[in-house]
Amino acid sequence: MLKRAxxxxxxxxxxxxxxxxxxxxxxxxxxxxxxxxxxAGVAPVRPALHxxxxxxxxxxxxxxxxxxxxxxxxxxCDVRAAWPWARSVLCLAAGYAGRAEDSDVxxxxxxxxxxxxxxxxxxxxxxxxxxxxxxxxxxLAAQVDGLQTLCCVDTAPxxxxxxxxxxxxxxxxxxxxxxxxxxxxxxxxAEIILSVELPxxxxxxxxxxxxxxxxxxxxxxxxxxxxxLDARRCNSWATIENxxxxxxxRFKLAGQVFGCDLCQRVCPHNQKAAGGMEELAQPHxxxxxxxxxxxxxxxxxxxxxxxxxxxxxxxxxxxxxxxAAIAAGQCRLPQAAAALARLATHxxxxxxxxxRWALARCLRR
Ligand code: B12
Ligand code: SF4
Ligand code: SF4
Numbered sequence: 127m128l129k130r131a132x133x134x135x136x137x138x139x140x141x142x143x144x145x146x147x148x149x150x151x152x153x154x155x156x157x158x159x160x161x162x163x164x165x166a167g168v169a170p171v172r173p174a175l176h177x178x179x180x181x182x183x184x185x186x187x188x189x190x191x192x193x194x195x196x197x198x199x200x201x202x203c204d205v206r207a208a209w210p211w212a213r214s215v216l217c218l219a220a221g222y223a224g225r226a227e228d229s230d231v232x233x234x235x236x237x238x239x240x241x242x243x244x245x246x247x248x249x250x251x252x253x254x255x256x257x258x259x260x261x262x263x264x265x266l267a268a269q270v271d272g273l274q275t276l277c278c279v280d281t282a283p284x285x286x287x288x289x290x291x292x293x294x295x296x297x298x299x300x301x302x303x304x305x306x307x308x309x310x311x312x313x314x315x316a317e318i319i320l321s322v323e324l325p326x327x328x329x330x331x332x333x334x335x336x337x338x339x340x341x342x343x344x345x346x347x348x349x350x351x352x353x354x355l356d357a358r359r360c361n362s363w364a365t366i367e368n369x370x371x372x373x374x375x376r377f378k379l380a381g382q383v384f385g386c387d388l389c390q391r392v393c394p395h396n397q398k399a400a401g402g403m404e405e406l407a408q409p410h411x412x413x414x415x416x417x418x419x420x421x422x423x424x425x426x427x428x429x430x431x432x433x434x435x436x437x438x439x440x441x442x443x444x445x446x447x448x449x450a451a452i453a454a455g456q457c458r459l460p461q462a463a464a465a466l467a468r469l470a471t472h473x474x475x476x477x478x479x480x481x482r483w484a485l486a487r488c489l490r491r
Contacts, residue, residue: 145269145270147322147323147324147325148325150266150269150270150322150324151168151324151325153265153266153269154166154168154216154262154266154318154324155167157262157265158216158218158262161258161261161262162220162258162403162404163218163219163220163258163316163403164219164220164221164306164309164313164402164403165218165219165295165296165306165309165313166216166217166218166219166293166295167216167217167290167293167294167295167327168214168215168216168217168293168324168325168326168327169214169215169217169289169290169292169293169326169327170214170215170292170323170326171205171206171212171213171214171215171323173203173204174202174203174204174285174288175288175292176203176285176288177199177200177203177204179353179354180199180202180203180285181199183195183354184196184199186356187358188350188354188355188356188357188358189357190357190358190360190363190367190368191363191367191368191369192357192363192367194283197283198283201283202283202284202285203285205284205289205319208282208283209276209319211274211321212276212319212320212321213320213321213322213323213324214320214322214323214324214326215289215293215317215318215319215320216262216293216317216318216320216324217286217289217290217292217293217295217315217316217317218255218259218262218315218316218317218318219290219295219296219304219306219309219313219314219315219316220251220254220255220258220313220314220316220402220403220406221309221312221313221399221401221402221403221406221407222244222245222247222248222251222312222313222314222402222403222406222407223244223309223310223312223396223399223400223401223402223407224244224247224248224312224400224401224402224407224408224409239381240409240414240415240416240417241381241382241383241384241416241417241418241421241450241453242382242383242384242385242413242414242438243362243382243384243385243386243387244312244387245312245314245385245406245437246384246385246436246437246438247409247410247414248403248405248406248407248408248409248410248414249405249406249410249435249436250410250435250436250437250439251279251280251314251406251437252279252280252281252437253435254403254405254406255279255314255316256277256279256316258316258403259277259279259316259317259318260277262318263275263276263277263318266318266320270322272321273320273321273322274320274321275318275319275320275321276318276319277316277317277318278316278317278318278319279314279315279316279317280315282317284317286304286315286317287302287303287304287315289315289317290304290315291304291329291330292326292327292329293326293327294327294328294329294330295313295315295330296311296313296330296333297329297330297331297332297333297334298353299311299333299334299340299353299393299395300334300337300338300340300341300349300352300353301340301341301349301355301389301390301393302349302353302354302355303389303390303393305333305334305393305395307330307333307395309399309402310390310393310395310396310397310398310399311390311393311395311396312390312396312399312402313402314406333395334352337394338352339392339393339394340389340390340392340393341389342392343388343389343391343392344360344388344389345361345378345380345388346359346360346361346376346377346378347359348360348361349389359376359377360386361377361378361379361380361382361385361386361388362385362386364377365377365379365382365383365384365385365386365441365445365449366384366385366440366441366445367440368445369442369445370476371448371475371476371479371480372448372449372452372476372480374452374455374456374480374483374484374487377452378456379449379452379453379456380456381418381453381456381457382453383418383421383446383449383450383453384438384441384446384449410435410436411431411432411433411434411435411436412431412432413432413433413436413438414436416432418450418453418454418457418459418462419454419459419461419462419465421446421447421450422447422450422451422454422462422465422466422469423465424443424446424447426443429443429446430443433446444472444474444476444477445476447469447472447474447477447480447481448474448476448477448480449480451466451469451477451480451481451483451484452480452483452484454466454484454488455480455483455484455485455486455487455488456484456487458487458488458490459488460488462484462488463485463488463489466481466484466485466488467481467485468481469481470482470485
């Protein structure tokens with residue numbers, strides 16, 4: 127009798143509705159590829175390996191102004207703390223590298239490279255990845271009786287890189303980014319939390335070896351140790367999340383006005399990266415094609431029009447003007463002088479201060 131009961135329990139735990147967990151897994155991975163994700167894998171639900179690293183990161187103040195990172199640290203490190211029904215996580219990665227020739231332009235640091243970080247040149251990835259992962263979650267729910275799912279992109283309290291590494295999508299590089307062995311780190315992450323325990327993937331081995339190029343390439347020393355980023359020194363934080371003044375002496379933007387790709391550009395695993403999900407890899411709207419001098423001339427309405435459907439909106443109108451002014455000053459762009467002179471009396475103090483600083487540099491011989 128006991129033996130029979132055990133057999134029943136075992137077969138219940140591997141079959142959901144009419145499908146075995148192996149079949150569900152295969153279906154999910156196949157459909158993820160068909161929906162345009164470059165990599166997919168399953169992570170087990172367990173407390174994070176880097177819980178202590180995150181607690182230390184917050185204790186050091188490395189989260190800068192991002193209070194959401196300091197809140198509920200333990201919860202962020204345990205999927206089940208937030209979603210007790212979770213049994214496994216389907217991790218997804220979408221490429222965004224863009225045209226192959228862009229890599230060469232970036233490597234040479236030429237001025238025609240867009241000043242927007244690559245991940246934000248296409249359509250807003252939150253929307254693109256959410257809609258594709260929802261489609262996949264709906265298809266799974268239609269196949270599996272009683273399945274609960276939750277789609278997450280960026281904003282949920284999860285350690286997305288650690289989950290992706292646990293799901294075998296790649297390894298965490300010394301620049302803190304998740305690196306796929308073929309696609310490099312120009313990939314964005316999404317997850318579908320599942321109430322079914324699917325067989326998990328094996329993690330991949332480290333691919334950094336004794337390379338330290340990213341640590342040396344950061345112009346502000348924000349990578350304070352391998353795998354550890356101090357956001358207070360990072361251009362990405364300064365141009366996207368920072369709502370105060372932007373100090374042009376402290377943050378070396380290298381011509382970028384939204385986000386920063388410097389520690390990824392130098393990575394040997396990104397040198398051949400190209401293509402990706404169409405909507406992410408193609409420039410979206412005017413902001414994906416504009417240069418610094420043009421951005422400085424935008425009115426609030428023009429900014430609104432140029433950034434519709436783009437992740438660049440996160441910086442806000444004044445934030446983008448402030449960043450563009452600092453970038454123009456650091457690059458000493460003579461063609462930006464007239465716009466900077468107008469912005470020097472802008473009603474927003476941060477924009478005005480940035481424009482005055484930049485104008486002085488542009489006019490200095
Ligand atoms: C806060 C945040 C930021 C902050 C802080 C970045 C940071 N490194 O923490 C700022 C604004 C600076 C930022 C910048 C960028 N971000 Co961001 N960001 C996030 C967010 C919301 C949370 C990250 C986090 O948990 N940070 C806390 C630190 C402690 O964790 P971590 O960086 O993941 O580091 C892990 C490892 O370093 C590991 N670790 C610690 N010690 C050790 C030791 C060893 C040996 C190993 C192996 C690992 C290890 O522990 C940590 C936790 O697992 C995630 C989305 C999410 N919910 O996860 C996106 C996310 C990480 N960002 C993303 C992107 C694209 C970027 C930028 C590339 C954008 C840009 N071009 O400007 C840069 C990259 C900067 C960089 N080199 O990390 C992607 C990364 C994709 C990828 N391939 O890795 C994510 C996953 C968003 C997404 N859904 O795709 N980001
Ligand atoms: S994103 Fe830029 S500023 Fe931030 S760590 Fe990388 S190179 Fe440094
Ligand atoms: S530049 Fe080198 S050390 Fe840094 S992430 Fe790439 S391979 Fe790793």
